[in-house]
Amino acid sequence: MSGLQRPPPGGGSGRPGGGAQQMKLVLLGDQGVGKSSLALRFVRGDFREDQEATIGAAFLTQTVNVQGKNIKFDIWDTAGQERYHSLAPMYYRGAQAAIVVYDITSTHSFEQAHSWVKELQKETGPDVIIALAGNKVDMAAETRAVMKEEAEKYAMEHGLFHLETSAKTGYNVQNLFQTLAQEIIRNDYVVTQTRHRIVTTADLLGEQSYPRRRTCCS
Amino acid sequence: MAEAKEADRLPDHVDHYESSDQGDFNENEAPGDSHEKILIASDSYEDLNYDDIAVSSFGKPYSGSIIDIVRHNSCSDEKEADASSLNLINESSAESSNEDQNEGQVKDLSADKVPEDVGEGMKLEIRENEDFGPEWRQKKKHLFIFSSAGKPIYSRHGSEDKLVTIMGVMQALVSFVQVSGDNMRCIIAGDHKFIFLNRDQIVLVGVSSAGDSSTQIVLQLSYVYNQIISVLTYTSLHKIFKQRRNYDLRRLLSGAEKFIDNLVNMMDTEPGFLLGAIRCLPLDAPVREMIEQTIVLNAKVKDLVFAVMLANNQLISLVRMKKYFLSAMDLHLIINLVNASESFKTAESWTPICLPKFDSSGFLQAHISYLDENSQTCLLLLSVDREAFFTLSECKNKIQERLLKYNSLRAISDSLATTSYSIQQCGITDLRHFLYKSKSIAQYTSPELEAPYLTPADQERLFGLYHYLHHRIHSPARPLKILYYVGEQETLLGWMTQGFELYTVFGPLVTKTNAIHAINKLLRWIKKEEDQLFILNSVTF
Known part of the structure; x- marks a missing residue:
């Protein structure tokens, strides 16, 4: 199984239309930490105090320009509830980047984040860039439970990059996604990964006999 | 009265x-x-006697529709892998669920005799409990759900945590009657009816002073039971309790309470649940036909079982895979899912849903999106392929494009503007x-x-x-x-x-x-x- 992967457009040439590079990104973390809020802040510039729990997973796209290159994020915003946990591989498989989110006011969510990082590092290749985001930093003054230093230390040890964010105020949200995009470009990740992906998709075509119109758009 | x-x-x-x-x-x-x-009518109301609902179990494990479709569509050597991948929460195959069922029943009866489960709930101080004052008592309709071990799962009014004693008493009554080989069905006290539906490892109790009949309450309870199945599947619900009788089901239902809340509220106001029937959005026949044909032409992809278009809890169109039918009861659960969730309005969603009448052993995967800017017209594409998201997303884009071109979305919103007739x-x-x-x-x-x-x-x-x-x-x-x-x-x-x-x-x-x-x-x-x-x-x- 390939994981949910957008098929390459344009007759399988592998070059996405519009010159933008597609980038699969997944948001993981405990329920209620603000994954959807981060995604919606990034994509729509919106914030809802009463954001409801995601059901299954939501898919959003957003294009950013980094160093003259357009990066189009295919964002999988997953549900944090336990019953959806077994679906997660479908979303992080084949992803170029993952954001593991925790809530700085909840130590439990930080522990959950650890297990997500562990799972990601075990199940995906070393090429996947993982960001650790401590969300709800706007509530730091009153109810902070996870120290910034602690999280940074953990991130350092595990080769992640760490940011504290607030989907509510927008603090560090653009920064988070921009940094991810830069990391990806710096690794020259886009080019190699795109090539790699063409191969896997072609294999799939053979194996599972996908309908032909997947490869030849009319 | x-x-x-x-x-x-x-x-x-x-x-x-x-x-x-x-x-x-x-x-x-x-x-x-x-x-x-077009739709399979729900169990006809006349046939809906208590025993049928309480006893008839789900899962014809060997002939689940989902597995049939997957088997039919997949190459022979992939059969096993695909079939087992359908259970999203647990990996148990359909075969083992059959065994589960038989063993589970035996185990259950013996387990109910264990006195410690009963003892805890026997305190009769509930009436003095200050958390449940007059306001709580005056609610016309209550719904309690707990496991056969007496663990609270859900209460419509008030926190189920605080209701642990009252649920303990109910559980004690249920198992007391069960020990003598009988089944607790109903208690009538003044104008209050207490209706019990004991299904597998969970007990649902409806309390009503609203004047609905016992059978009507049983029907409501079985809708709620189906809603739980829809979130978890019958197979995994069964497996969970077989492994741990004491399991706190709230862990797995977390975030799904709103579906039960919404369902019981809808049943209080929408006659469709009572009638076991769906309401269609009134549309001129040619317009509806255009919409149906658009879906047929643009969503003809492998593994897609149902395409359902809804607006304001009304059915606009239903296209199905040959040989497979949707039952009205399942469609009610789909309507409830859409009605209860604002989050589908913000982004395309990809979510597992079990349709108990269609196949209670596994999930279908639903691509859910709104077609218009006002988020009125909702399209659901239900597939057995967990990885078909982008294929279906493409179908959705084509359908949306065509419907816009031919003004069908306008026709839908015009019809909605007048509510009904x-x-x-x-x-x-x-x-x-x-x-x-x-x-x-x-x-x-x-x-x-x-x-x-x-x-x-x-x-x-x-x-x-x-x-x-x-x-x-x-x-x-x-x-x-x-x-x-x-x-x-x-x-x-x-x-x-x-x-x-x-x-x-x-x-x-x-x-x-x-x-x-x-x-x-x-x-x-x-x-x-x-x-x-x-x-x-x-x-x-």
Whole structure:
């Protein structure tokens, strides 16, 4: 199984239309930490105090320009509830980047984040860039439970990059996604990964006999 | 109940009537009748006796529809892998679920005799519990769900955590009766009914003082049970409790309480659940046909089982895979899912859903999106392929494009703007409101709620009248074909035939003859409008 992967457009040439590079990104973390809020802040510039729990997973796209290159994020915003946990591989498989989110006011969510990082590092290749985001930093003054230093230390040890964010105020949200995009470009990740992906998709075509119109758009 | 007494004094059972003028409606020609199978009608209400619901279990494990489709579509060597990948929460195969079932039952009975489970709940101090003051007690309808080990799962009003004692008592009653080889069904205390539905490892208790009948409450409870199955699948629910009888199911249902909340609220206001029928959005036949054809042409992809288009809890179109049908009860759960969730409006979603009547052992994967900017028209594409998201997303884009081009979305929003239709359009004086269900297609129609049913209190009263009429006509002890009932504020006339059920509400001063003339006229009107009001053709990919 390939994981949910957008098929390459344009007759399988592998070059996405519009010159933008597609980038699969997944948001993981405990329920209620603000994954959807981060995604919606990034994509729509919106914030809802009463954001409801995601059901299954939501898919959003957003294009950013980094160093003259357009990066189009295919964002999988997953549900944090336990019953959806077994679906997660479908979303992080084949992803170029993952954001593991925790809530700085909840130590439990930080522990959950650890297990997500562990799972990601075990199940995906070393090429996947993982960001650790401590969300709800706007509530730091009153109810902070996870120290910034602690999280940074953990991130350092595990080769992640760490940011504290607030989907509510927008603090560090653009920064988070921009940094991810830069990391990806710096690794020259886009080019190699795109090539790699063409191969896997072609294999799939053979194996599972996908309908032909997947490869030849009319 | 004053109304009920009054009814007993009236000659309410009219076996047949002779009326020659104006031409009677031939009851064999039910408006909205169709030989094509569009929706599977829910278990017919008459058959819905307690034992069937409580005993009949789900899961014909070897013949789950989902596995059939996957097997049929996949290459032979991939069979096993695909089939086992369907269980998203646990990896148990369908085969083992069958074993689970048998062993589980045996285990259950013996386990219920363990006294420690019962002992805890026996404190009878509940009445003094300060958390549940008069306000809580005055709620007309309560719903409690707990596991057979007595662990609270859900309460409609008040936190289930604080209700642990009351649920303990209920559990004690259930297992006390069960030990003697019997089943707790119902307690009637004053005008309160306590209805118990004991299914596998969970017990659902409905408490109502709203006047609904026992069977109606059982029906509501089985909807709620199906809602839980829809979130977890029967197979995994069974497996969880088999592994750990003490499991706190709230962990797995977390975030799904809103579906139960929404479902019970909808059942209090939407007659479709009571009737086991779906309401269609009124649309001109050519417009609906255009929409159906657009879906057929643009979503003809492997593994897609159902394409459902909804707006405002009404069905716009349903396209299905050949050989497979959707039941009205499952469609109600889909409607509830969409109705309960704002989050589908913000982004395309990809979510597992189990349709208990279709296949209770596994999930379908639903691509859910809104087609218009106002988030009114919702398209659901249900597939057995977990990884078909982008294929379906592409289908959705094409469908949306075409519908915009041909102004179909405009037609839908125009139809929605008028809510439904006014009773005036039927041109029958004295008729205030009605529900008409065509049995063969499991669809119903009813006009907008107008004066004097504008306030929530009046609407609740009207709904109560329908419940009463429905109950009397379907009464297991004395089923009626026609019921004419004069109440304090309105006169009711219900009529059931092979093909349809009709419930009408008139002003209080109507005479019996006039009422009968009126329903004949009404049926002719519905017949005339049937193309608009109902979906009469079954469309397949």
